[in-house]
Amino acid sequence: xxxxxxxxxxxxxxxxxxxxxxxxxxxxxxxxxxxxxxxxxxxxxxxxxxxxxxxxxxxxxxxxxxxxxxxxxxxxxxxxxxxxxxxxxxxxxxxxxxxxxxxxxxxxxxxxxxxxxxxxxxxxxxxxxxxxxxxxxxxxxxxxxxxxxxxxxxxxxxxxxxxxxxxxxxxxxxxxxxxxxxxxxxxxxxxxxxxxxxxxxxxxxxxxxxxxxxxxxxxxxx
Numbered sequence: 001x002x003x004x005x006x007x008x009x010x011x012x013x014x015x016x017x018x019x020x021x022x023x024x025x026x027x028x029x030x031x032x033x034x035x036x037x038x039x040x041x042x043x044x045x046x047x048x049x050x051x052x053x054x055x056x057x058x059x060x061x062x063x064x065x066x067x068x069x070x071x072x073x074x075x076x077x078x079x080x081x082x083x084x085x086x087x088x089x090x091x092x093x094x095x096x097x098x099x100x101x102x103x104x105x106x107x108x109x110x111x112x113x114x115x116x117x118x119x120x121x122x123x124x125x126x127x128x129x130x131x132x133x134x135x136x137x138x139x140x141x142x143x144x145x146x147x148x149x150x151x152x153x154x155x156x157x158x159x160x161x162x163x164x165x166x167x168x169x170x171x172x173x174x175x176x177x178x179x180x181x182x183x184x185x186x187x188x189x190x191x192x193x194x195x196x197x198x199x200x201x202x203x204x205x206x207x208x209x210x211x212x213x214x215x216x217x218x219x220x221x222x
Contacts, residue, residue: 001027001103002065005095006040013095015073016081016088017042022058024065025099032099036061048076055080067102069095079197079205082173087132087139109139127159129172138170145177145203156180164190164208174206175199 003025006014014020019041025032038061042054055077059066068081069089081088087106091098112131127147129140140163144156157180163172164187179196187194187208194208 001067001106002035002062003027003032003067003069003099003102004062004065005069006071007095011094011096013069013071013091013093015071016068016077017073018071022062023095024062025096027099027103032096042077051076052080055084059084059086067106069098069102074195076197079199082205083199105138127154129160129163129167129174132173138168139173140167140169140171141173141175143175145175157182157186161186164192170209172208174208176204176206177202179204179206 005011005023005025006016006018006020007023008014008020011023019039021037022040023034024036026035027033040058042051046054066085067087067089069091071092072090078088089098089102109131129142132139132141142159144159147159148154148156156176160172160174160180163169179194183194183206191211192208193211194206197205197207199205
């Protein structure tokens with residue numbers, strides 16, 4: 001497994017967009033081995049095109065690594081990272097002390113995703129959110145636009161409310177063309193909060209999280 005971390009000179013996580021070092025690590029039998037690093041900075045005040053170009057350049061330099069640890073941040077850069085398939089962990093302090101936990105929870109999430117995908121032929125189509133591969137355990141994702149394009153008679157409330165009521169999760173990332181009208185009332189009662197970020201093509205990235213999160217958390221919408 002490979003992990004990238006945006007850090008200061010002491011190896012402590014800094015918010016994405018601040019000037020620092022992007023360090024790339026690979027897990028081997030003897031532990032975590034540094035395999036590359038480069039300076040990274042991005043002006044969050046730049047326009048969409050410039051921010052996206054900076055992130056695309058960074059992603060190319062990270063090759064096949066799509067697990068990223070940073071300090072707290074939000075906004076347009078997070079949405080672009082999500083769209084590119086990054087799993088973003090928001091951590092505090094020294095990044096390397098989280099690596100083993102990230103690897104363990106990633107393996108658990110991938111096992112859950114594999115089990116969920118192993119549905120026998122003829123079984124009803126699964127419409128519920130699925131664990132997000134390559135991210136920490138407890139992070140789920142669903143593309144409502146894709147699900148509802150299949151002609152299902154289920155609306156967003158039919159699909160999401162049972163998940164919110166019955167599933168222990170740290171974050172649900174939703175791709176949709178609008179925020180469901182029932183979110184504000186129902187999510188408040190369930191002690192959930194959500195954030196919204198615009199994506200290309202009129203789509204939106206909505207991230208739902210339980211209120212009161214730990215210091216080590218994924219936030220790809222927070």
